[in-house]
Amino acid sequence: MSLEAEWEQADKDGVTMKAALVDIGYLGTTPCHYRANKIQCHLELHIEQGPLLEKVGKTVGVVMSVQAMKWFCVRITGTEGHTGTMAMADRWDALVTASRFITAVRDTAKKTGLGVATVGVINSDSSSMCIIPGGVNFIIDIRCSTDAMVEQLSSAIFAEFDDITTQESNGTAYTITKSWGLPEAKFHTNCIDAMRNGALAEVPESLIMDMKSRAGHDSAWTSQFCPTSMIFVPSKDGLSHNPNEYSSPEHCALGAQVLLNAILNYDERVKSGEFC
């Protein structure tokens, strides 16, 4: 489908992308789309958000790939009841089942060693301390080196959920909806090479490390459409998504210089005909 035809397609409310942009005064003259304005390559600088560079005393990470990830929304239903009058044996407590599930998410990731699995968000239907919760929602974030490992780890976790439901045999039930996913992204050798050259112009090879990104990035998506790679600079204590996240000004400046070097290196090699 052409870009214009795509913009003219109505959504379920009958609104086209073009009409929506006109409506908010944001329809410009330059098409903002990778097909209309082709991206030759995508080079990205980021803090590592993990502990590896710091741990081994390196300053630049050349990123080979981004690990695969999936999010699943879990809904558990039980029966609301009075915390004082409902006997323990008669309860269908959605929060107890959710708690066993959340513990199983962590335990299964540790036991299998396939990757990481986390529950960050939880919401109980009940806002009263004297109501047995009748429903609980939570979201699981699963990340592994490959798509196949994400499948393996999620299957292992859901098998635990089934076991727990059978053990409880307490009338609680659950549903799982896949919310979002990012397949494993392998970066382009040309971009990786330009990034490594950019780094070598600033620091000795002993301070450079090939690595995999364990966080998701814009580059994971652009890599589906154009040659892409990333570089990382160290994160203090590997902390990220935490108010104490920190990378030193020196490392940030080094990252910016390496990125500029890489862009110039890539550009020269396009001009020379080495890269197309």
Place this chain on the structure above:
Amino acid sequence: MSLEAEWEQADKDGVTMKAALVDIGYLGTTPCHYRANKIQCHLELHIEQGPLLEKVGKTVGVVMSVQAMKWFCVRITGTEGHTGTMAMADRWDALVTASRFITAVRDTAKKTGLGVATVGVINSDSSSMCIIPGGVNFIIDIRCSTDAMVEQLSSAIFAEFDDITTQESNGTAYTITKSWGLPEAKFHTNCIDAMRNGALAEVPESLIMDMKSRAGHDSAWTSQFCPTSMIFVPSKDGLSHNPNEYSSPEHCALGAQVLLNAILNYDERVKSGEFC
């Protein structure tokens, strides 16, 4: 302290009860206080909110006492982190620890048979699926026949929390704050007797049952200041704090009639000098 002196006492913001009532236009002429307007007795009708009357086919419950209850606020702290980059072994995940605690609350109540214990409310500091939760709050509701049993059950639960914290040895920590409590309330024999007479005037003795209230009620508080008792009518399927809570019009009308009979019976016995 006299009632007037109590009203004139300033709170931590320097505001007296009397000034606050004047401020919102609610200072009336009749003192609304059990010491200024003495309550001779307190008789209360309620739906059972539990399954016992229905289960044994009775229609009126004469309530002897209200079980003891306590609420505890639990705060668990860990360390926020990135769900993709932080290895499973390095995590201080407050929600995993909270989940193990919540499961232990249920398991300990079932194992000891001392009473009921429930977590109805939970809140995670994180609202993002890609953040390892750094903090979680939840509230425990514990109810047992006696105050001593509430102490026993809460101690058993907190001992489990300590065991879990040691097993995890993952840097998560917790604090417990007592939020609210209601001591066991034993009702007055005069009121119980008037309630039983009121019931016997409407239904045969075989439909009347002596019982304990497992929910909290106004009567639990008034019983500390004046003779008090309650009657219960059946709750369908024992459901309460649930949208399907239901008591039949016939049972509600029977309860109202029994309550009226009891008030008249009590009143006559005060007039005759039997009750003072």
